[in-house]
Amino acid sequence: MDHRVAIVAGGTGLVGGELVQELLIDPSWDKIYLLVRKPLEWTHAKLELVLTDWEKPLEFPSDITDAFCVLGTTIGKAGSKENFKKVDLEYPIRFAKSCKEKGVKSFFIVTALGADPNSFVFYNQVKGEVESEISKLGFGTLGIFRPSLLEGDRKEFRLGEKIGSKLAFLINPLLLGPLKKYRSIHAKTVAKSMLNLAWSGKTGKHIVESDKIQVLGSSSARANLDSIL
Template sequence: MTSNVPENQTHKRLLLVGATGLVGKEVMRQALSNPQVVSVVAPVRRQLTVYPSLNAHPKLHAPIVDFDQLSGTEDWWEVDAVICTLGTTMRKAASREAFFTVDHDYPLAVAHFARLHGTPTYALNSAVGADPDSRFFYNRTKGKLEHALRGVGFESLTFVRPGLIGGQRDEFRFGERVAAALLKISGPILPRRWRINPAEKIARALLDAALRAPQGAHIVDSAELA
């Protein structure tokens, strides 16, 4: 498939999925303030109330969708790059099947629809340790998604692999709070890949990958995000 984006295009139309999460909100903030970004499509399951001041932003379009019944017919699929920050927790998902649907099936479906419309670039917020053969279900899910995305045919594909993500979530996660507190204390003496990865740095790496669109497949590991 050939790209529908001119090689000399510097202004980008972005599709952001997962816009209501910790990293997704930071991607949204950075993208809307970036002069290279001319529009952001952020499909969501319900009205985008987390951005009351942005609902009328001239760059933003936030269509309400059912991710279980995505359709590729809407014209908003025609973008220059996808940034995917979709993800849930086992506690919220309540089962491995539901978790796999959100963290694997939805991002992959978005990738296929976007590519069908000629989108050449995809940047994924993955995870450190992503491996399709991992004995850990979480890492195995992320690894299977990365493996599947390699087969979709994007000209530029970037996997950003953070470790523990730093930032203020809307929901309370006890385990993350404890781990973050411990890492904050010991951070200066730890190897960079084990340190906390701030959400703003992860978002910056995703947005940079979407805007620069380096040819081929690339990995940004946690050490680069510390």
């Protein structure tokens, strides 16, 4: 594909921030639209901000080829299960439907390891529901990424994740074979895996578990995509 234009929802979060930076340095993409609530403190020649109120109908250009959804919060930060579902279920579905209406062919979303609409765990249930609803929209390419515990530099302090990160450092080497997908993973690796799948041009639905994200997000992945996907 000669002309590629990306749009990112959630580009100021942990994975989203890494994703935007990777898009900006990757020559495969000519322009990046970023949905934001308020202007950023920096600019880039390839970046165009789209000021967005998620409580209103979404408006953005129609020249987009690839959409990336990295919206997400925690129940603690959201303040309630209802607000959590708004950010992690309602907004992504609204974004995906708007992309479909605009003719976007490829859609990529980060959910979570264990995503299952029938899960007894509320968090995993919501992640499974958003996967199910977006899968019904019929994108030519749909990439669903299910990372384990995310590593990276967050803007806000999260005690539980700090503790989890310390434990992961000790436990990761012990997780072998089918347990490798439970190893923690860096946000930059998740971002690179999304771009590598988008870059591949492969059609169809691809569910990428955390252990495969680790491989797909490596620097050598583009030379070995057929063996990875």
